[in-house]
Amino acid sequence: AQTVTQSQPEMSVQEAETVTLSCTYDTSENNYYLFWYKQPPSRQMILVIRQEAYKQQNATENRFSVNFQKAAKSFSLKISDSQLGDTAMYFCAFMKLNAGGTSYGKLTFGQGTILTVHP
Amino acid sequence: GAVVSQHPSWVICKSGTSVKIECRSLDFQATTMFWYRQFPKQSLMLMATSNEGSKATYEQGVEKDKFLINHASLTLSTLTVTSAHPEDSSFYICSARHRDRNSGRFWNEQFFGPGTRLTVL
Numbered sequence: 236a237q238t239v240t241q242s243q244p245e246m247s248v249q250e251a252e253t254v255t256l257s258c259t260y261d262t263s264e265n266n267y268y269l270f271w272y273k274q275p276p277s278r279q280m281i282l283v284i285r286q287e288a289y290k291q292q293n294a295t296e297n298r299f300s301v302n303f304q305k306a307a308k309s310f311s312l313k314i315s316d317s318q319l320g321d322t323a324m325y326f327c328a329f330m331k332l333n334a335g336g337t338s339y340g341k342l343t344f345g346q347g348t349i350l351t352v353h354p
Numbered sequence: 355g356a357v358v359s360q361h362p363s364w365v366i367c368k369s370g371t372s373v374k375i376e377c378r379s380l381d382f383q384a385t386t387m388f389w390y391r392q393f394p395k396q397s398l399m400l401m402a403t404s405n406e407g408s409k410a411t412y413e414q415g416v417e418k419d420k421f422l423i424n425h426a427s428l429t430l431s432t433l434t435v436t437s438a439h440p441e442d443s444s445f446y447i448c449s450a451r452h453r454d455r456n457s458g459r460f461w462n463e464q465f466f467g468p469g470t471r472l473t474v475l
Contacts, residue, residue, distance in 0.1 A: 268462055270463075277468070278392075278445060278447075278468070278469050279466065279468045279469070280398075280447065280449070280466035281466075282463065285463065324395070326397060326398070330462060332462065340386050340388065340403070340451040340462075340464060341388070341400065341403065342388075342398075342400070342449075342464060344397045344398050345397065346396070346397050347395075347396070347397050349395065
C-alpha cells in the first residue's frame with residue numbers, strides 16, 4: 236500500500252514571495268503519477284500540477300513547479316510570486332499505474348497543508 | 355471540458371431519513387466514479403469506487419448498507435446515505451475518471467465535483 240505524508244499542517248507566506256510545500260511518499264511501485272491539488276475555501280478540488288514518475292524533468296505550470304526526487308520519494312511544490320488567490324488547502328496525491336501505463340484511478344492523498352497568503 | 359457536477363450542493367435532513375446525492379459528468383463518459391468523504395480541515399477519505407453497470411467497491415470500514423452507490427449510466431452515479439444520523443454529517447465529494455471517446459483510453463486523472471455538504475439534525 237502507498238502512503239503520502241505532508242508534514243506541514245499549516246504554512247503562511249507574504250504576497251509576492253515564494254513558498255515550498257513538502258510531500259513525501261512511500262511505495263514499492265516504479266510506475267506512478269504524483270499530483271498536487273488545491274482546495275480553496277469553495278472546497279472545489281483543482282488540479283495544480285502533475286508529475287509522471289518516469290520523467291526526470293520537473294513539471295512546471297506557470298508559477299507552480301515541483302521538485303521531484305524519485306530516489307528520496309519526495310515531491311515538493313514551489314509557488315512563486317504568491318497571490319492572495321493561492322490561499323487554500325493543498326493536497327499531495329499518488330496514483331499507481333499498471334504495466335500498460337494506465338491506472339485503476341485510485342488516488343492516495345496526503346493529510347493536506349493549509350496555505351495562507353497574507354497581503 | 356471534463357466538468358463534474360454534484361446535486362444538491364447542500365442538504366439538511368432529519369435523523370433517520372435517507373438522502374441521495376447525484377454526481378454527473380457533463381461532457382464526457384465516466385465509466386469510473388469515486389466517492390470521498392471529507393471532514394473540516396482534513397484530507398479526502400475514499401469511500402468507494404463506482405463502475406458503470408456493476409457493483410461498487412467499498413473501502414475497508416465503509417458500511418455498504420449505509421452508503422448505497424448506484425452507477426446506472428456513463429454520466430451519473432448516486433450516493434444514498436440511508437437512515438442518516440448526525441455522525442454522517444460531512445462533506446461528500448465525487449470524482450470521475452475521463453475516458454476518451456475516440457481511443458477508449460482512460461485519462462490518468464480524476465475530475466472532481468464541487469461537493470455536497472450534508473447536515474443531519
